[in-house]
Amino acid sequence: MDTPARIWTAALVIIGDEILSGRTQDKNIAQIASWLNVQGIRLKEVRVVADDQDAIVEAVNLLRARNDYLFTTGGIGPTHDDITVDAIAVALGVDVVVHPRAKMALEGYYESRGGLTEARLRMARVPEGSELIENRMSGAPGIRHGNIFIMAGVPHITAGMLESLTGKLEGGLPLLSRQVGCWVAESEVADILRATEKAHDACQIGSYPFFREGRVGANFVVRSTDADAVDSCIADLKAALEKHEHAVIEGGI
Secondary structure, X not given: OOOOOOOEEEXXXXXXXXHHHOOOOOOHHHHHHHHHHHXXXXXXXXXXXXXXHHHHHHHHHHHHHOOXXXXXXXXXXXOOXXXXXXXXXXXXXXXXXXOHHHHHHHHHHHOOOXXXXXXXXXXXXXXXXXXXXXXXXXXXXXXXXXXXXXXXXXXXXXXHHHHHHOOOOOOOOOOEEEEEEEOOOHXXXXXXXXXXXXXXXXXXXXXXXXXXOXXXXXXXXXXXXXXXXXXXXXXXXXXXXXXXXXXXXXXXX
């Protein structure tokens, strides 16, 4: 009997009052989830918390304990409300220290930009025992402490930090997917979806309904770590849909 493949998991904590107030729309969930899939890691849960130390500590300790990796975004800038580093240090039970390499990087970045002020030096603070995550965009590095990755809230800076981590995390097989679409209410094909997924235990089928051009439709996404399993499941799903006279559109609508 084959042993099921190990599934590596991650969680994400998005930190910031501006996200919860609606003033800023988060764009990091999608890019972090996509990046993790390529690394063979599943993003299993996401929590959004305020700039509140107790809330951050609670989320960090809960999610790091039940996932292989924990990512956080936001709250590592130079202002008084950037408290992520302090909160995570409390969660870990360690002190906050100035990382010498982070300080050096900031000194170089700000040499022609007004110098390294006390506020800017805050971005060199890390929980004791941390490593740095390279940031080519703004000088202030991200932070790694064990299985925790502390990253910027600005999406393009986060993207650069993810790029520097590519291939450096242990993971499993990448999650593959294919989709098809139909102009049909998903309630009409629920039994087809259920039966097809049951017949292909290596796959999951997600159904994503929409209303467009004055009518309802749905896209059906098949996911698996096995390319042959995805292809087989898609073929059977198409056949079942077409048998019930639902025209199938490859690649989705």
